[in-house]
Amino acid sequence: MVRINRRNVLKIGGAAAALPLIGSRAFAQKAKVRAAFVLIGTPDDNGWNYGHDLGRRDMIEALGADRVETTTVTNVAEGPDSERVFRELAQQGYDIIFGTSFGYGDAMLKVAQQFPDVKFEWATGFKTASNLSIYNARFHEGRTVLGTISGMMSETGIGAYIGSFPIPEVVMGINAFHLAARKHNPDFITKVVYVDSWFDPAKEADAARALIDQGVDVITQHTDGPAALQVAEERGIIGGFGQGADMSAFAPKAHLTSIIDIWAPYYIKAVQSVLEGNWKEGSSWEGLAGGEVVIGPYNEKIPADVVAAADAAQAGIIDGSLHPFAGPITDNADTLRVEAGDVIDDGEFWGVDWYAQGVEA
Amino acid sequence: MSIDITIAIIITMVGASTPLLLAALGELVVEKSGVLNLGIEGMMLTGAVVGFAVTYDTGNPWLGILAAAFAGMAVSMLFAVLTLSLSSNQVATGLALTIFGTGFSALFGQAYTGKPIALFKSVFPDSLTDDRFLRVFFDYSPLVYFSLFMVFVVWWFLQKTRAGLILRAVGENDHSAHSIGYSVAKVRYGAVAFGGAMAGIAGACFPLILTPQWVEGLTGGRGWIALALVVFAAWRPGRLLAGAYLFGLIATMELYAKAAGGAFRILPSELWASLPYLATIAVLVMISMRRTKSSSAPACLGKPFMPNN
Numbered sequence: 107m108v109r110i111n112r113r114n115v116l117k118i119g120g121a122a123a124a125l126p127l128i129g130s131r132a133f134a135q136k137a138k139v140r141a142a143f144v145l146i147g148t149p150d151d152n153g154w155n156y157g158h159d160l161g162r163r164d165m166i167e168a169l170g171a172d173r174v175e176t177t178t179v180t181n182v183a184e185g186p187d188s189e190r191v192f193r194e195l196a197q198q199g200y201d202i203i204f205g206t207s208f209g210y211g212d213a214m215l216k217v218a219q220q221f222p223d224v225k226f227e228w229a230t231g232f233k234t235a236s237n238l239s240i241y242n243a244r245f246h247e248g249r250t251v252l253g254t255i256s257g258m259m260s261e262t263g264i265g266a267y268i269g270s271f272p273i274p275e276v277v278m279g280i281n282a283f284h285l286a287a288r289k290h291n292p293d294f295i296t297k298v299v300y301v302d303s304w305f306d307p308a309k310e311a312d313a314a315r316a317l318i319d320q321g322v323d324v325i326t327q328h329t330d331g332p333a334a335l336q337v338a339e340e341r342g343i344i345g346g347f348g349q350g351a352d353m354s355a356f357a358p359k360a361h362l363t364s365i366i367d368i369w370a371p372y373y374i375k376a377v378q379s380v381l382e383g384n385w386k387e388g389s390s391w392e393g394l395a396g397g398e399v400v401i402g403p404y405n406e407k408i409p410a411d412v413v414a415a416a417d418a419a420q421a422g423i424i425d426g427s428l429h430p431f432a433g434p435i436t437d438n439a440d441t442l443r444v445e446a447g448d449v450i451d452d453g454e455f456w457g458v459d460w461y462a463q464g465v466e467a
Numbered sequence: 468m469s470i471d472i473t474i475a476i477i478i479t480m481v482g483a484s485t486p487l488l489l490a491a492l493g494e495l496v497v498e499k500s501g502v503l504n505l506g507i508e509g510m511m512l513t514g515a516v517v518g519f520a521v522t523y524d525t526g527n528p529w530l531g532i533l534a535a536a537f538a539g540m541a542v543s544m545l546f547a548v549l550t551l552s553l554s555s556n557q558v559a560t561g562l563a564l565t566i567f568g569t570g571f572s573a574l575f576g577q578a579y580t581g582k583p584i585a586l587f588k589s590v591f592p593d594s595l596t597d598d599r600f601l602r603v604f605f606d607y608s609p610l611v612y613f614s615l616f617m618v619f620v621v622w623w624f625l626q627k628t629r630a631g632l633i634l635r636a637v638g639e640n641d642h643s644a645h646s647i648g649y650s651v652a653k654v655r656y657g658a659v660a661f662g663g664a665m666a667g668i669a670g671a672c673f674p675l676i677l678t679p680q681w682v683e684g685l686t687g688g689r690g691w692i693a694l695a696l697v698v699f700a701a702w703r704p705g706r707l708l709a710g711a712y713l714f715g716l717i718a719t720m721e722l723y724a725k726a727a728g729g730a731f732r733i734l735p736s737e738l739w740a741s742l743p744y745l746a747t748i749a750v751l752v753m754i755s756m757r758r759t760k761s762s763s764a765p766a767c768l769g770k771p772f773m774p775n776n
Contacts (some may be wrong), residue, residue, distance in 0.1 A: 120749070147684075148573070148682075148683045148684075150576075150580035150581065150682060150683065151580075151682055151683075152580065152581050153760075159636075162706065181683075181684075189491065231608075266726070287559070297726050297728070298725075299722060299725040299726050300725065301722075302737065302740060303687070305682075305684065305687075306687040307673075307677075307678040307680065307682060307685060307687070308673055308677045308678050308685070308686075308689070309685055309687065309718070309722070310678070311677055311678040312479055312482070312677070312719060312722050313722045313725075313726070314485055315479045315722075316476075316479065316719070316722040316723040316725070316726045317726045319471075319475035319479070319723070319726075320472065320723070320726050320727060321477070322726075331680070331682060332680060333678040333680070334679065336583065336678060337678075340586060353582065355582075355583060356583045401499075430650070434674060435695055466728040467728075
């Protein structure tokens with residue numbers, strides 16, 4: 107027992123005061139990192155959340171269960187509810203917290219300020235802080251490949267894009283898809299339907315029905331499940347694409363290919379840097395070239411020339427010879443937005459609030 | 468608007484309306500007996516996951532529907548025991564039932580995610596379901612015809628049978644019904660069980676006729692719309708049918724209008740999504756302005772029955 111007397115109090119107080127000084131050095135390297143993942147849905151959605159969870163599992167495998175311990179909070183709504191979740195995780199002493207949805211931003215920025223020692227990672231975010239990094243993938247590069255396939259294979263010349271919300275990432279996914287399709291079919295039309303939800307399978311399915319009834323024969327979706335693909339299969343249209351993960355089990359005939367998100371490399375890097383004590387505020391945005399976005403296997407029914415064109419588009423993006431947003435680009439109100447020879451660069455990307463000519467949104 | 472697109476809209480609308488209709492019909496009977504069960508969403512999710520699981524394992528959608536009905540009924544009995552035998556608060560217990568059903572279905576369904584089943588389609592011959600015009604009558608799952616048949620059954624039961632009269636009496640004045648010898652608890656147990664079975668079947672509609680998969684939260688909050696629908700219909704089966712199809716039409720038109728582009732786009736999509744609720748509020752206002760007995764809520768709705776022997 108330590109008797110509490112004046113001398114002891116001073117000693118303990120002195121040690122406590124010195125602790126933060128030691129902390130910055132001796133504790134910089136961690137034996138074990140506690141990482142938390144906040145998901146907007148559940149890992150079994152076969153799409154977006156599944157992709158993040160797969161990345162988490164691969165990350166544990168790569169670093170070893172003795173070096174990293176994780177927890178996952180599922181079904182966290184964007185907005186005030188998420189703030190409570192982030193605060194609780196920070197209070198529970200997690201070293202690094204990954205928020206995997208766009209709408210967590212405000213909550214994360216706020217909580218990050220209150221817990222300067224906890225690292226925050228905001229997927230698809232747009233603003234950093236001293237202890238908040240953002241990471242994203244160039245999904246639109248995948249959309250360019252899908253658009254190439256759609257432009258060449260569609261018989262009606264009308265494709266569809268089922269979106270969640272008109273946020274920059276979705277708008278640019280639509281533009282990338284449409285611009286690539288127009289290269290092969292100058293009259294290609296892309297019909298856009300927003301379902302105002304990241305996850306409402308029955309509504310996505312009905313949106314797909316509404317689109318197919320109005321002449322669409324290729325569908326791509328920016329929502330988290332295979333509902334639209336299943337309708338494509340049922341109706342026997344040319345096809346659709348998996349989003350976030352390979353979804354061919356749901357639609358063997360209609361599933362043309364998929365955009366697969368691979369988050370493991372980033373998660374390994376981020377947790378590793380916490381282990382080593384050299385985590386830094388940053389912004390990561392990798393795509394096909396960095397292996398964060400991968401095009402899945404092609405359906406057998408895609409003709410060889412289409413496969414060749416899709417592969418060429420992919421190779422072009424990887425080696426930099428093909429830019430998804432190369433001018434000239436005219437918007438759907440007939441205004442020239444990007445001059446010939448110019449491109450929409452990474453900085454301008456997030457400010458685009460218009461659709462390319464031929465997009466019906 | 469061409470005839471083809473009109474027919475397509477009708478077919479999609481009927482599909483979207485059917486789960487609403489089934490769940491709301493069940494709740495209508497429950498409320499007519501004087502019980503308010505806010506757990507529709509939970510019972511629907513339970514029915515959805517059990518219906519999917521049994522259909523997936525046996526390949527027989529009829530068995531899936533039957534199992535969904537029993538599953539819905541089973542969880543509704545939890546609610547019945549708590550509220551009818553133990554006199555717990557119906558609103559709180561109903562909300563708890565929704566939370567329970569959401570969690571239970573997520574747990575039970577873990578083994579069934581990522582697995583597709585076949586849609587439960589029309590049983591009529593292809594010559595009828597593929598016909599350009601006739602398909603508007605024949606290109607539906609048997610569940611759709613079942614839901615329409617049940618509208619008639621519920622109307623007939625409530626208006627034309629002695630048992631229905633007793634059920635309404637229990638809902639309007641439980642003490643009087645009790646004093647002339649009817650068992651309030653028995654009647655209400657029966658009503659809640661029926662409501663549970665209908666909600667279970669409504670849940671099974673999601674994997675069987677709308678989107679043939681199971682994922683957590685598949686019903687997407689439509690249990691709450693079904694609740695609003697009962698009020699919208701002023702507790703009348705015929706009006707419930709019209710209301711369910713109107714709500715389904717609003718939801719469907721939102722998507723067809725967006726896909727078509729043009730003038731409909733002027734209406735923001737949030738407005739489309741809120742129309743069912745706005746319509747329900749409008750109907751509530753109309754009901755309270757008219758103050759006629761026939762279109763108002765059952766007098767004992769939501770009140771626990773405690774006989775003063």
